[in-house]
Amino acid sequence: xxxxxxxxxxxxxxxxxxxxxxxxxxxxxxxxxxxxxxxxxxxxxxxxxxxxxxxxxxxxxxxxxxxxxxxxxxxxxxxxxxxxxxxxxxxxxxxxxxxxxxxxxxxxxxxxxxxxxxxxxxxxxxxxxxxxxxxxxxxxxxxxxxxxxxxxxxxxxxxxxxxxxxxxxxxxxxxxxxxxxxxxxxxxxxxxxxxxxxxxxxxxxxxxxxxxxxxxxxxxxxxxxxxxxxxxxxxxxxxxxxxxxxxxxxxxxxxxxxxxxxxxxxxxxxxxxxxxxxxxxxxxxxxxxxxxxxxxxxxxxxxxxxxxxxxxxxxxxxxxxxxxxxxxxxxxxxxxxxxxxxxxxxxxxxxxxxxxxxxxxxxxxxxxxxxxxxxxxxxxxxxxxxxxxxxxxxxxxxxxxxxxxxxxxxxxxxxxxxxxxxxxxxxxxxxxxxxxxxxxxxxxxxxxxxxxxxxxxxxxxxxxxxxxxxxxxxxxxxxxxxxxxxxxxxxxxxxxxxxxxxxxxxxxxxxxxxxxxxxxxxxxxxxxxxxxxxxxxxxxxxxxxxxxxxxxxxxxxxxxxxxxxxxxxxxxxxxxxxxxxxxxxxxxxxxxxxxxxxxxxxxxxxxxxxxxxxxxxxxxxxxxxxxxxxxxxxxxxxxxxxxxxxxxxxxxxxxxxxxxxxxxxxxxxxxxxxxxxxxxxxxxxxxxxxxxxxxxxxxxxxxxxxxxxxxxxxxxxxxx
Numbered sequence: 065x066x067x068x069x070x071x072x073x074x075x076x077x078x079x080x081x082x083x084x085x086x087x088x089x090x091x092x093x094x095x096x097x098x099x100x101x102x103x104x105x106x107x108x109x110x111x112x113x114x115x116x117x118x119x120x121x122x123x124x125x126x127x128x129x130x131x132x133x134x135x136x137x138x139x140x141x142x143x144x145x146x147x148x149x150x151x152x153x154x155x156x157x158x159x160x161x162x163x164x165x166x167x168x169x170x171x172x173x174x175x176x177x178x179x180x181x182x183x184x185x186x187x188x189x190x191x192x193x194x195x196x197x198x199x200x201x202x203x204x205x206x207x208x209x210x211x212x213x214x215x216x217x218x219x220x221x222x223x224x225x226x227x228x229x230x231x232x233x234x235x236x237x238x239x240x241x242x243x244x245x246x247x248x249x250x251x252x253x254x255x256x257x258x259x260x261x262x263x264x265x266x267x268x269x270x271x272x273x274x275x276x277x278x279x280x281x282x283x284x285x286x287x288x289x290x291x292x293x294x295x296x297x298x299x300x301x302x303x304x305x306x307x308x309x310x311x312x313x314x315x316x317x318x319x320x321x322x323x324x325x326x327x328x329x330x331x332x333x334x335x336x337x338x339x340x341x342x343x344x345x346x347x348x349x350x351x352x353x354x355x356x357x358x359x360x361x362x363x364x365x366x367x368x369x370x371x372x373x374x375x376x377x378x379x380x381x382x383x384x385x386x387x388x389x390x391x392x393x394x395x396x397x398x399x400x401x402x403x404x405x406x407x408x409x410x411x412x413x414x415x416x417x418x419x420x421x422x423x424x425x426x427x428x429x430x431x432x433x434x435x436x437x438x439x440x441x442x443x444x445x446x447x448x449x450x451x452x453x454x455x456x457x458x459x460x461x462x463x464x465x466x467x468x469x470x471x472x473x474x475x476x477x478x479x480x481x482x483x484x485x486x487x488x489x490x491x492x493x494x495x496x497x498x499x500x501x502x503x504x505x506x507x508x509x510x511x512x513x514x515x516x517x518x519x520x521x522x523x524x525x526x527x528x529x530x531x532x533x534x535x536x537x538x539x540x541x542x543x544x545x546x547x548x549x550x551x552x553x554x555x556x557x558x559x560x561x562x563x564x565x566x567x568x569x570x571x572x573x574x575x576x577x578x579x580x581x582x583x584x585x586x587x588x589x590x591x592x593x594x595x596x597x598x599x600x601x602x603x604x605x606x607x608x609x610x611x612x613x614x615x616x617x618x619x620x621x622x623x624x625x626x627x628x629x630x631x632x633x634x635x636x637x638x639x640x641x642x643x644x645x646x647x648x649x650x651x652x653x654x655x656x657x658x659x660x661x662x663x664x665x666x667x668x669x670x671x672x673x674x675x676x677x678x679x680x681x682x683x684x685x686x687x688x689x690x691x692x693x694x695x696x697x698x699x700x701x702x703x704x705x706x707x708x709x710x711x712x713x714x715x716x717x718x719x720x721x722x723x724x725x726x727x728x729x730x731x732x733x734x735x736x737x738x739x740x741x742x743x744x745x746x747x748x749x750x751x752x753x754x755x756x757x758x759x760x761x762x763x764x765x766x767x768x769x770x771x772x773x774x775x776x777x778x779x780x781x782x783x784x
Contacts, residue, residue, distance in 0.1 A: 066678070066770070066771055066772060066773045068288075068289040068773075069289050069772070069773065069774065069775050069779075071285075071289075072283070072285035072286045072288065072289040072775065073286070073775075073779060073783070075285050076283060076285075076286075076783055076784070079322070079384060081321075081322075081325065082325055082326075082329070082382055082383050083325075084325050084328045084329045084332070086328075086332060087332065087336075091335055094335065094336060095335050095336070095338065095340075096335075096336070096337070096338035097336050098146065098218055098219045098220075098336040098337050098338070099216045099217070099218045099219075099336075099337055099338035100139050100142055100143070100216055100217040100218065100219075100224075101216035101338060102118065102216075104142060105117060105118075105135070105138065108138040108141070108142055109134060109135065109138050110134070113131055113134045113135070116128075116131045117131060117135060117213065120213065121213050121214050124214075124249060127185070127211075127213060129181055129182070129185075130181075131181075132181030132182070132184055132185050132211075133180060133181035134181070135181065135184060136179050136180055136181045136183065136184040137179070139179070139184065139217055139224060140169060140177065140178075140179035140224075143169075143217075143219055143224040144169065144177060146219055147222055148169070148219050148222050148223060148224045149168060149169060149170070149222050149223075150166040150167060150168050150169065150222060150223045150224070151166070151167055151169060151179060151183070151223065151224040151225075151226065152164040152165055152166045152167065152223050152224070152225055152226065153165065153187040153189065153209035153211075153226050153228040154225040154226060154227055154228065155189075155209050155227075155228045155229065155230040155239055155241065156230070156239050156240045156241050156370060156541060156543065157194040157230055157238060157239055157240075158194065158238060158239065158240065158648065158651050159194065160453075160539070160540070160541055160655070161370075161541075162370050162374065163189070163194070163230075164223075164225065165187070165189050166223055167183075167187075184211055184226060185210065185211050186208055186209065186210050186211070187208070187209045187228070188207065188208055188209075189207060189209055189230075194207070194230075194238060207230060207231065207232050207233060207238060208230070208231050208232075208233070209228035209229065209230050210228055210229050210231070211226055211227075211228055212227045212228055212229055212241065212245070212363070214245075214361075214363055214364070215227035215363055215364050215367045216338060216364070218337050218338070218371070220337070220371075220374075220375075227241075227367055228241075229241050229242040229245070230242070236641075236643065236644050236647070237640070237644060240541050240543035240544055240547075241363070241366075241367075241543060243543075243547045243639050243640060244362070244363060244366065244543040244546055244547045244550075245363060246547075246637070246638060246639045247546070247547045247548075247550040247551040247554065247637070247639055248271055248362055248363060248550055250550070250551060250554035250555075250637045250638075250639070251269065251271055251408070251550040251551070251553050251554040251557070252268060252269050252270065252271075253554070254553075254554040254555075254557035254558045254561070255269035255408055255416070255432070255553075255554070255557055256268060256269050257557070257558075257561050258431065258432075258435075258557050258560060258561050259410060259416075259428070261431075261561075261564065261574065261578065262425075262427070262428045262431075263410075263412065263414075263428075265411075265412055266410045266411060266412055266414070267411055268410065268411040269408050269409070269410050269411075269416070270361050270362075270408070270409050270410075270411075271361070271362045271406065271407075271408055271409075271546075271550050272359045272360060272361060272362060272365070272406070272407050272408070272409050273359065273360065273361075273362040273365035273366065273404060273405065273406055273542065273546060274356065274357060274358065274359040274360075274365065274404075274405040274530075275356070275357065275365060275366075275369045275402050275403070275404060275405075275542055276343075276354055276355075276356040276401075276402065276403040276405065277354065277355050277356065277369065277372060277373070277402055277538065278347055278352065278353070278354045278400035278401055278402070278403075278538050279352070279353060279354075279355075279376070279387050279388060279389055279400055279538060280349070280351050280352050280353075280387070280388040280393050280394070280400065281323055281326065281351055281353060281380070281385050281386070281387055281388070281784075282351060282385070282386050282388065282780050282781070283384065283385060283386070283780075283783065283784060284380070284381070284384045284385055284386045285384065286775045286779060286780055286783070287386035287780075288386075289774075289775045290774060290775050290780070291666060291669070291670060292663075292666050292667075292670060293386075293388070293393070295662060295666045296390075296659070296662055296663050296666055297388060297389070297390035297393060297455070297539070298388075298390045298392060298393045298394075298455070298458070298663075299393060299394055299395070299777075299780075300663060300666060300667050300670065300753070300757065301667075301670065301671075301675070301757055301760045301761060301764070301774060302394065302395065302761065302764075302774070302776065302777045302780075303761040303762075303764045303765055303776070303777065304395070304396045304777065305776070305777045305778040305781065305782075306778070307350075307778075307782075308349070308350065308396060308397055308777075308781075309348050309349045309350060309397055309398065312348070314346050314347070314348065314349065314350050314352070315346060315347065315348045316345055316346055317346045318346075319344070319345070319346060319353075320784055322383065322385070322784045323353065323385070323784065325383065326379065326380060326383040326385055327344050327353070327355070329379050329382065329383065330372075330375050330376050330379040330380075331344070331355075333375045333379060334368075334371070334372055334375055337368075337371060337375070338368075339357060339368040339371060339372055339375075340357045340358040340360065340368075341355060341356070341357050341372075342356060342357055342358050343355065343356040344356075347398065347400075348398045349394070349397040349398040349781075350397070350781040350782055351780070351781045351782070351784075352397070352398060352400065355372070355376075357369075357372075359405065359407070362406075362546050362550070365542075366541070366542045366543050366546060369402070369542055370541065373387075373389060385784075388400075389538050389539040390455050390538070390539055391453070391455035391456050391458055391459035391465075391537040391538050391539060392455065392458035392459045394777060394780075394781070395757075397781075398465070399458065399459030399465050399538075400459070400537075400538035401459070401465060401534060401535070401536060401537060401538055402536045402537060402538050402539075402540060402542060403532055403533070403534050403536065404532070404533040404534075404536045404542055404545060404546065404549075405527070405530050405531075405532050405533075406530060406531050406532075406533060406546070406549060407529065407530040407531070408432060408553075414428070415529050415530075416428065416429065416432040417429065417432060417433060417436070417526075417529055417530055417531065418528075418529035427575065427578060427579075430481075430485070430582060431560070431578060431582065433474075433478075433526070434482065434582045434585050434586055434589075435553070435556050435557055435560050435585065436531060436553060436556075437472050437474070437585070437586075437589050437592060437593065438556050438585040438588065438589040439552040439553050439555070439556035440470065440472050440524055440552070440589075440592055441472075441588070441589035441591065441592035442552065442555075442556060442589075443548075443552040443555075443629075443630075443633070444470035444592060444612065444613065445470075445613050445615070445621075445624035445627075446548055446552065446624045446625070446630050446633070447470055447524070447545070447548055447549065447552065448468065448470050448535075448613065448615055448621050448624065449548075449621050449622045449623070449624040449625050450544050450545040450547070450548035450549070451533075451535045451536050451537060451540065451544075451545050452615075452618040452621035452622050452652075453537050453539070453540055453618060453656075454618055454655070454656050454659040454660060455537055455538075455539055455540075455659075456535075456537035456540070456618070457616070457617050457618050459537060460535065460616070461598075461599065461616070465534075465535075466521055466522055466523035466534050466535045466598055467521065467523065467598045467599065467603070467604075467614075468614055468615055468616045468621075469523075469598065469603070469604070469607045469612055469613070469614045470523055470524065470535075470592070470612065470613070471522060471523065471524065471592055471593070471594040471598065471607070471612065472522070472524045472525070472526070472531075472592050472593050472594070473522035473524070473525040473526065473593075473594065473595060474525075474526040474593060474595075475526065475595070476595065478526065479593065479595065482586050482593075485579070485582065485583060485586060486583055486586040486587055486590075521597055521598030521599055522534065522594070522598060523535035523598075533545060533549060547639065551633065551634075551637060551639055552633070554637060555633055555636070555637065560581060560585075563581045563584075564577050564578055564581050567580055567581065591610040591611060591612060592612070594606075594607075617745050617750075618652070618656050618741075618745075619653060619656060619738065619741035619742050619744075619745050620742070620745075622649055622652050622653070623738075625645055625648070625649050626645065626646065626649055630645070631645055650737050653737045653738055653740075653741040654737060656741050656744070656745075657737075657740055657741050657744050660744040660745070660748060660749050661728065661744065663749070663753070664724055664725075664728055664748055664749075664752075664753075667721070667724070667752075667753065667756055667757075668721045668724065668725060670760075670774070671717050671721050671756055671760060672717070672718070672721055674773045674774070675717065675760050675763060675773070675774075676714055676717055676718065678767060678771055678772065678773050679710050679713065679714050679763050679766075679767055680714065681771065682710070682766075682767045682768055682771050683707055683710045683711070683714075685768075686703050686706060686707050686710075687707060689703055690703040690704055690707065706766060709766065710763065710766055710767075713759040713760075713762055713763050713766075714759075714763075716755070716756075716759045717756055717759045717760065720752050720755045720756045720759070721752075721756060723752060724748055724751075724752035724756070727743075727747045727748050727751070727752070728744075728748055730743070730747075731743035731744050731747060731748060764776070
């Protein structure tokens with residue numbers, strides 16, 4: 065395999081630059097040109113039809129058949145005018161990615177291009193081979209995709225893509241979008257009711273999201289010469305290079321030319337699709353970068369993030385690059401997250417997580433601020449479960465990723481505000497002149513704008529006008545954690561509304577009733593607030609004293625989904641029924657088992673078929689050298705010591721790979737999915753992966769560089 069490594073390295077010097085030019089000098093002139101959104105519908109639909117569509121989208125109502133026909137006709141004409149020949153229902157099954165089945169507009173029978181409203185609204189992809197957790201058997205193939213008009217259709221390549229939900233023939237949801245839409249409706253309804261305590265003009269609350277997408281980029285030929293990267297998305301072996309990220313020189317540094325051209329290229333494609341990308345920069349680790357959009361409504365933002373990852377993968381091929389979205393592709397370096405910046409916005413334009421200039425608005429802010437903290441405390445294990453994946457297990461708690469312990473960071477001054485409110489005291493927190501805002505209520509102290517620092521170790525941090533859910537993994541679909549977060553917020557807001565109403569019915573003045581409930585929430589949720597270093601051992605001990613969970617692996621984390629508390633929550637808000645929850649957990653466990661199994665197999669294959677033979681071959685060279693030195697009467701003890709060291713690592717690799725293989729065979733015989741997943745976690749991954757890696761990585765430092773079969777970290781990370 066060493067020849068593949070050196071062939072890949074030789075191609076680096078032969079790379080030709082890919083020229084990338086903007087379609088126009090102004091991004092605004094082509095932004096969204098490949099998306100069939102409200103602007104395009106306004107220009108192509110009759111006014112009466114457009115009014116029906118816009119009202120249906122705004123009020124979450126069904127679109128009638130006649131209107132659907134009109135939209136389909138307009139979409140077809142628009143798409144064909146841009147060169148499209150096919151259409152597809154674009155959906156997000158429980159594989160973690162997206163799926164599509166393309167159909168041609170051309171109808172061979174009539175000899176013309178057709179696209180009916182019924183084809184826009186509903187299609188029938190084969191549901192038998194998608195994960196269903198036992199809801200559907202292989203012979204039960206029927207499933208339906210249904211148009212989601214709240215997310216814009218778009219053209220990719222020559223295909224009109226229609227965002228849809230995906231359900232089984234028997235009605236169970238088989239995707240990530242369906243529960244997300246339900247959770248967003250729940251938080252809208254619950255938040256609007258609470259807002260009515262403050263402002264009767266508020267009749268809608270929209271959850272917004274900004275996904276900061278971290279990723280690594282490596283040369284494609286170097287990537288192809290690493291079977292572990294190809295098969296698993298991460299390097300199962302690789303000794304740390306002499307220079308990694310310790311100099312902190314990559315973070316926010318000048319973007320490498322080749323990567324810059326790639327960034328520019330995929331940004332253009334995304335802008336055409338209406339994805340509002342705004343920020344790009346180098347991340348901390350070498351060859352790690354970040355791209356971030358402006359905030360959008362959660363459903364649209366999540367669709368756009370899924371589109372973004374697909375665009376990045378496709379565009380990277382043009383530049384002979386490979387994007388790595390795995391949460392931890394390189395040991396010893398920062399992992400990659402998808403920081404979910406979340407807030408709630410009213411139809412009147414108020415950000416409910418932003419302090420304001422009036423007493424009434426700040427009480428509104430405190431209501432949602434405190435309720436969010438209470439929701440995270442109440443359902444911290446469910447929130448932890450929502451970001452649990454095999455890849456995230458490698459990332460959480462390591463190299464600037466937040467720990468597995470769920471906590472909320474709000475900053476020193478906001479902590480002081482809540483502490484004083486809890487005590488019914490009053491305090492002035494001053495920061496210069498006119499930097500604080502009075503609430504007009506004795507029990508609530510003054511609040512300072514932007515009164516928080518940033519805490520990179522916090523999984524859920526308040527950053528001034530939003531909460532940043534930093535624990536989400538880079539390869540994950542944000543629909544899952546966003547479903548959980550918006551759902552628990554909705555549930556807590558329902559509880560808040562009921563509690564305040566009960567106080568008012570007792571005769572308590574409304575503002576004081578609100579304060580009383582907030583004080584109760586602050587007291588009950590204090591344990592979840594933490595301002596310090598999430599990596600410290602002190603925090604681990606303190607969290608345990610507070611009763612906070614520290615669940616470090618995925619099979620144990622997702623048990624929270626199956627608790628009576630969680631199932632009641634899902635059923636109470638009509639997100640999932642018990643069967644759907646159990647099915648999704650089985651899907652997650654099965655995916656975990658398969659991923660660990662694949663990693664175990666590639667570890668065994670590389671170690672036994674590539675590393676060990678290479679080490680033996682080099683060892684034989686040393687034996688010849690040792691014998692030659694001995695024949696010349698020269699001391700060969702140093703060479704003999706190296707030969708023995710290599711032998712010990714070879715023996716360790718063989719022994720542990722054999723034991724790992726036997727453990728895998730044993731685990732495969734376990735019928736219960738949860739117990740099998742735990743066996744793969746504890747008896748295979750945790751017990752053998754690092755042991756085998758340690759021996760291989762030490763051999764990398766002993767074997768001649770000319771013989772080593774795997775592309776090394778220094779080459780992957782620094783050569784472009």
